[in-house]
Amino acid sequence: MTSLPIITENTAIPASTTPPGSPGSPDSTLLPISETFVSVQGEGLLTGVPSVFIRMSGCNLRCAWCDTPYASWAPEGTRRSIADLVAEARAARVGHAVITGGEPMLFDAVEPLCAALRAAAIHITIETAGTIARPPTRLACDLMSISPKLASSTPRNDPRDPTGVWAERHESRRLNIPALNTLITEYDHQLKFVVSTTADLAEIEALLSRLPAVSPTRVLLMPEGTAPPTAEVRQWLVRECVARNWRYCTRLHIDLFGHLRGT
Numbered sequence: 177m178t179s180l181p182i183i184t185e186n187t188a189i190p191a192s193t194t195p196p197g198s199p200g201s202p203d204s205t206l207l208p209i210s211e212t213f214v215s216v217q218g219e220g221l222l223t224g225v226p227s228v229f230i231r232m233s234g235c236n237l238r239c240a241w242c243d244t245p246y247a248s249w250a251p252e253g254t255r256r257s258i259a260d261l262v263a264e265a266r267a268a269r270v271g272h273a274v275i276t277g278g279e280p281m282l283f284d285a286v287e288p289l290c291a292a293l294r295a296a297a298i299h300i301t302i303e304t305a306g307t308i309a310r311p312p313t314r315l316a317c318d319l320m321s322i323s324p325k326l327a328s329s330t331p332r333n334d335p336r337d338p339t340g341v342w343a344e345r346h347e348s349r350r351l352n353i354p355a356l357n358t359l360i361t362e363y364d365h366q367l368k369f370v371v372s373t374t375a376d377l378a379e380i381e382a383l384l385s386r387l388p389a390v391s392p393t394r395v396l397l398m399p400e401g402t403a404p405p406t407a408e409v410r411q412w413l414v415r416e417c418v419a420r421n422w423r424y425c426t427r428l429h430i431d432l433f434g435h436l437r438g439t
């Protein structure tokens with residue numbers, strides 16, 4: 177893998193370290209890609225659907241428990257053209273593409289990529305933390321899969337962040353209510369939350385009170401962790417979902433393959 181420059185800011189990235197396809201990049205036809213693979217969608221409303229995954233490398237957040245640090249904390253990968261990515265998606269012959277990251281909404285080139293996938297009649301899911309909105313007039317997307325980050329995601333006393341600069345940035349960026357409301361209003365959507373404690377549930381309820389367009393049936397809770405959850409954890413979370421008419425969300429890829437890249 178080729179090391180890519182680490183994205184440190186949304187808007188103030190020095191030109192020499194601006195990854196291709198990102199805001200301010202001179203080349204809007206290349207995207208930093210950490211991996212592509214074909215598998216089944218492991219999470220959300222389309223769980224089990226065969227999909228080609230296109231993972232962009234680079235993120236404006238640094239979640240403490242990020243399960244793809246090679247696309248956030250230490251982004252790596254290669255620069256690939258939109259034509260190349262679309263050809264690979266077509267060749268996969270699965271009809272669904274999952275644009276994920278990292279944070280795919282960081283990159284302007286996500287727009288021509290999704291336009292080309294739409295032209296190829298491929299269903300598009302975009303997986304995002306919901307901190308950046310792009311309008312549907314510019315971005316083709318059939319399912320906006322939004323995963324807002326709760327307070328427990330902030331990397332406190334993390335050895336990867338010795339000065340605490342990322343903890344501060346992450347905390348200030350992790351919730352963008354106007355962007356979330358735009359994405360929820362403008363796109364078919366689901367909201368996925370990673371949950372580890374009852375405190376997370378109260379935080380989700382408080383957040384949802386600020387997102388009035390969300391239907392409870394589009395709120396999905398996933399247990400935190402990169403290993404299959406215990407029966408006790410699953411049962412606790414199912415009870416909490418049923419009480420609120422939310423959905424419990426499995427992680428099929430973890431159940432099937434464990435925490436393994438490319439699955």
Ligand code: SF4
Pocket residue numbers: 235236237238239241242243244245247248249277278279305
């Ligand atoms: S938003 Fe996603 S990719 Fe970025 S740090 Fe958090 S979990 Fe990792």
